[in-house]
Amino acid sequence: MPYIEMVGIYKVYPPDVVALSGVDLSFERGEIHSIVGENGAGKSTLMKILYGMIKPSAGMIKINGQKVQISNPLKARELGIGMVHQEFMLIQSFKVYENVILGQEMTLAGFIDRKHAKQRVQKIVDKYGFKIDIEAVTSQLSVAAQQKIEIVKQLYREAETLILDEPTAVLTPQESEELFEEIFELRDQGKTVIFISHKLEEVLRISDRITVMRKGKKIATLENKGINPEDLAKMMVGKSIVFQLEKSRIEPGRVVLSIEDLSLKSRRSDRYVLRNVNITVKSGEIVGIAGIEGNGQFELVQTLIGSLKPSTGKITIDGIDVTNMTIRERRKLMSYVPQDRKFTGLALKATILENLLMTHHLKKEFQKGILSINWKKAQEFSKKVAHEFEVVYRNLDESPSTLSGGNQQKIVVGRELSLGYNLIVLDQPTRGLDVASAEYIRNLIIKMRDAGKAVLLISADLEELMQLSDRVYVMRQGKIVASLDEKTIDLQTIGNYMLGVVN
Numbered sequence: 436m437p438y439i440e441m442v443g444i445y446k447v448y449p450p451d452v453v454a455l456s457g458v459d460l461s462f463e464r465g466e467i468h469s470i471v472g473e474n475g476a477g478k479s480t481l482m483k484i485l486y487g488m489i490k491p492s493a494g495m496i497k498i499n500g501q502k503v504q505i506s507n508p509l510k511a512r513e514l515g516i517g518m519v520h521q522e523f524m525l526i527q528s529f530k531v532y533e534n535v536i537l538g539q540e541m542t543l544a545g546f547i548d549r550k551h552a553k554q555r556v557q558k559i560v561d562k563y564g565f566k567i568d569i570e571a572v573t574s575q576l577s578v579a580a581q582q583k584i585e586i587v588k589q590l591y592r593e594a595e596t597l598i599l600d601e602p603t604a605v606l607t608p609q610e611s612e613e614l615f616e617e618i619f620e621l622r623d624q625g626k627t628v629i630f631i632s633h634k635l636e637e638v639l640r641i642s643d644r645i646t647v648m649r650k651g652k653k654i655a656t657l658e659n660k661g662i663n664p665e666d667l668a669k670m671m672v673g674k675s676i677v678f679q680l681e682k683s684r685i686e687p688g689r690v691v692l693s694i695e696d697l698s699l700k701s702r703r704s705d706r707y708v709l710r711n712v713n714i715t716v717k718s719g720e721i722v723g724i725a726g727i728e729g730n731g732q733f734e735l736v737q738t739l740i741g742s743l744k745p746s747t748g749k750i751t752i753d754g755i756d757v758t759n760m761t762i763r764e765r766r767k768l769m770s771y772v773p774q775d776r777k778f779t780g781l782a783l784k785a786t787i788l789e790n791l792l793m794t795h796h797l798k799k800e801f802q803k804g805i806l807s808i809n810w811k812k813a814q815e816f817s818k819k820v821a822h823e824f825e826v827v828y829r830n831l832d833e834s835p836s837t838l839s840g841g842n843q844q845k846i847v848v849g850r851e852l853s854l855g856y857n858l859i860v861l862d863q864p865t866r867g868l869d870v871a872s873a874e875y876i877r878n879l880i881i882k883m884r885d886a887g888k889a890v891l892l893i894s895a896d897l898e899e900l901m902q903l904s905d906r907v908y909v910m911r912q913g914k915i916v917a918s919l920d921e922k923t924i925d926l927q928t929i930g931n932y933m934l935g936v937v938n
């Protein structure tokens with residue numbers, strides 16, 4: 436008898452979006468089971484149902500052969516199902532173990548039995564081989580370590596099944612390897628791990644079984660034997676797809692972006708989070724920024740777009756000094772894809788059309804009279820961009836919150852890449868995109884570079900960074916510690932600089 440069975444699951448989002456149609460799927464104890472599929476295939480919807488976040492329109496779930504009603508996440512946790520989301524819910528000033536026990540371990544009198552709780556946390560950490568100091572303060576830890584806290588937290592609540600939603604999207608290759616070791620340990624000790632990822636190589640590396648979904652249906656559940664990424668991609672899309680990045684050598688032109696001697700003092704301490712950073716990006720080149728998350732890349736981008744004011748330094752775009760310009764003024768000089776699409780990239784209260792039109796609406800061609808917008812033109816334009824970037828949507832007048840994560844990302848990327856500015860700043864542009872969409876966007880980035888745009892690319896995906904970049908700067912502790920060109924860019928070198936193995 437399977438451990439968890441999802442039987443005949445349907446989900447219709449009102450009024451008529453069929454996100455899942457008749458999915459049957461089972462999970463065994465002690466297996467790593469991946470779910471793959473294009474953006475919008477229904478993976479998140481299925482997992483939200485299993486975790487009690489949304490109700491299925493029809494179908495049932497059985498655990499150990501018993502029918503269960505998972506009406507909310509609390510109920511899911513009682514049934515041994517835990518989920519680690521992409522956004523962590525941790526209190527930054529708490530120690531690791533305090534975050535783990537948060538909301539648990541109350542005595543009858545309502546106090547936390549700290550000593551006992553701490554011992555239990557340490558036991559879990561030891562049992563599964565998590566490399567983490569439970570006394571460390573959360574704010575001091577890397578994204579990878581914070582993710583571990585979330586996993587340990589689920590285990591502390593006695594999760595038997597862990598749903599991991601694109602856990603490696605924010606990790607370096609080394610950190611991903613460490614996570615895989617922990618996942619193997621969990622599996623070997625009988626836990627069920629449900630793994631959602633768009634990175635097919637890692638899916639094939641760690642899974643026992645793989646379920647492929649397409650357009651709300653389960654296509655197959657496969658034993659992970661003798662499958663290659665091309666087979667998987669073909670099943671996902673329904674036809675063969677060719678992955679090919681074509682990048683020719685071109686001579687870069689004039690300097691478009693120049694960052695000189697940029698420093699930034701932290702708001703919370705006397706520490707500098709950016710230290711004498713010098714960067715140039717010329718027309719016709721893609722310049723990558725590598726670094727473990729939290730080493731100043733975020734602050735660099737925020738200073739560049741004008742939401743943080745540098746302590747010293749100068750930024751010019753196309754020869755114009757923008758150092759003292761507002762965000763609004765700078766946005767007229769650059770395309771910008773932020774790393775977090777939900778809070779900065781999209782306006783969820785606006786419609787899909789308005790989101791695609793944002794910033795473009797300032798252009799003359801969309802104005803009608805003094806204050807009004809030519810909606811007919813706006814409609815045509817938005818449709819065109821949505822089509823070009825293959826956004827799967829139902830109605831342009833709906834909120835982007837009705838779209839799958841990948842399709843939300845395509846809206847932001849589509850809008851920004853069609854702005855036509857000389858400088859393009861991309862922070863994790865393909866995060867959350869399925870393989871075909873990511874490949875499409877990567878090719879487009881190269882096309883833009885070939886057309887003479889200057890591209891600054893920040894990406895946690897080192898493969899992507901290496902495939903696309905003509906030059907790479909590596910950041911560590913707020914400093915540029917290496918500047919690599921075509922001849923010196925390789926994975927090992929970048930990794931060594933990132934980790935500080937070489938200086």
Ligand SMILES: Nc1ncnc2c1ncn2[C@@H]1O[C@H](COP(=O)(O)OP(=O)(O)OP(=O)(O)O)[C@@H](O)[C@H]1O
Pocket residue numbers: 448449452453454472473474475476477478479480481827836837838839840841842867869
């Ligand atoms: N709240 C919602 N309201 C209406 N439709 C929705 C809602 N959430 C998701 N959908 C639709 O349901 C379908 C499945 O979306 P889901 O988020 O499950 O896909 P996914 O496979 O997780 O995609 P991704 O890889 O992009 O995260 C999509 O067509 C999406 O537009």
